[in-house]
Amino acid sequence: MKHFFQKGKDPSRPTLLLLHGTGGNESDLLPVAGRVDDQASVLSVRGNVLENGMPRFFRRLAEGVFDEEDLIFRTKELKDFLDDSAEKYQFKRNNVIAIGYSNGANIAASLLFHYQNALKGAILHHPMVPRKGIDLPNLSGKSVFIAAGTNDPICSPLESAELQSLLQNANADVELHWENRGHQLTIDEVEAAAQWYKQKF
Numbered sequence: 001m002k003h004f005f006q007k008g009k010d011p012s013r014p015t016l017l018l019l020h021g022t023g024g025n026e027s028d029l030l031p032v033a034g035r036v037d038d039q040a041s042v043l044s045v046r047g048n049v050l051e052n053g054m055p056r057f058f059r060r061l062a063e064g065v066f067d068e069e070d071l072i073f074r075t076k077e078l079k080d081f082l083d084d085s086a087e088k089y090q091f092k093r094n095n096v097i098a099i100g101y102s103n104g105a106n107i108a109a110s111l112l113f114h115y116q117n118a119l120k121g122a123i124l125h126h127p128m129v130p131r132k133g134i135d136l137p138n139l140s141g142k143s144v145f146i147a148a149g150t151n152d153p154i155c156s157p158l159e160s161a162e163l164q165s166l167l168q169n170a171n172a173d174v175e176l177h178w179e180n181r182g183h184q185l186t187i188d189e190v191e192a193a194a195q196w197y198k199q200k201f
């Protein structure tokens with residue numbers, strides 16, 4: 001996968017996995033990572049799928065309607081990429097925290113839904129429920145921060161709350177933070193995520 005890796009100043013800090021939104025790239029979330037932990041290593045990945053020229057992490061059939069088969073395939077592809085990258089760049093595989101926005105948050109949530117040890121934690125900006133009706137792995141010891149919008153036209157508040165409860169029922173520790181600026185990734189939610197991260201890691 002096309003990506004960017006930057007070794008952090010402090011090797012005891014987590015590695016931040018950055019996952020952009022539809023139409024973005026591996027540069028988009030670098031300022032966000034800097035606000036969350038400027039000592040951490042960063043692995044920023046570009047989605048392998050193109051939708052009308054816009055990079056994404058998995059295919060969709062329509063707005064909010066995911067191609068489930070492709071989602072499963074791409075989730076495994078990203079997990080395998082993380083396994084290989086940990087060896088190549090010598091970071092601790094069990095200390096990866098994802099930061100995702102929108103489509104990137106959805107594939108991060110899908111990693112949590114499908115694999116027990118893909119991530120140690122995740123900051124999900126405006127995620128959806130990636131798949132319905134499946135049993136999640138035991139996510140005890142995993143910490144998740146969700147930033148959602150009370151008026152997000154893409155991820156409804158109900159779906160944000162459903163994602164929180166699905167993750168909590170799988171024993172993850174989840175904080176849900178509300179904003180009211182639609183689907184936007186706001187500076188306030190980045191600051192709230194940074195405060196949460198400082199308490200947890």
Ligand code: MLT
Nearest residue numbers: 022060063064102103106
């Ligand atoms: C998705 O397709 O992952 C969501 O609808 C968010 C988006 O990328 O617009």
